[in-house]
Amino acid sequence: MAARFGFRFGVVAAAAAIASIGAFPASAQDGFPFGLEMTLDAPPQPGSKRVPSLDIGDSGEVRLELWCKGGKGQFSVAGNTVIFAAGPLEDRACPPETAKVDDDLITALSAASTWARQGDEISFDGPTPLRFHLNTN
Template sequence: MDFVTPRLKFAAAVSLAALVAGLLAGNAPVNAQEFPFGLEMTLEAARMPGSKRIPSLEIGDHGEVVIELWCKGGKGQFSVAGNTIVFVPGAMENRSCPPERAQADDELLAALSDAATWRRQGDFVTLVGPKQLRFRINTN
């Protein structure tokens, strides 16, 4: 006599699949899946006088970055391992702009380079270093 019904076999298979999925998810770095690869983020900052720009990062699937600052623009690279982050800026295009915007751009690049860890809460990513930088993920 077979005591295992088809319904019980199905329930056991679903439970096993859920267990395996949970174990596999537990082996992945927690934050690596949450880092906004393939998305664009905008710095939580006020506009500078005389400018409509707010700095943004467009992060590619492999960490490559197109960066637009208050005045300058260029490329860079993010490397992420768990909650650790490294940003390496590339060459920046020097556009003609007032000295205060150029200085703000340089300070922001330095703060990005100094960031050592990161965290994400919903649509916000904070890069943490000597100065915290909070970005909003563009969801539109």
């Protein structure tokens, strides 16, 4: 009986600790944009109309469409802390200069350690700050 009480108390204490640091996803309206798509606040590359976008699933899985490359990744979020892990990217016969800006964007997103949301604007802070706009149309 004492062991069972101890286990239940441990589970309740662990859940309370996780909730207190904000590890449970907040609603999409005031928290991380799970289930939404967003576009990088940047101009298209010369000779193209494409601008990078992220389509984020309900569990943090993400489909990336960059200036040339595409692929998948995963976001993990706890409070305002964020970790992005990129999966393999499709090369799509990108010109070297476009491939480099795609790789630089992935590097910047992977190096971001915190995020913030202000309305439809999502920012990722790290060595290279990034700003995205939610696609609300």
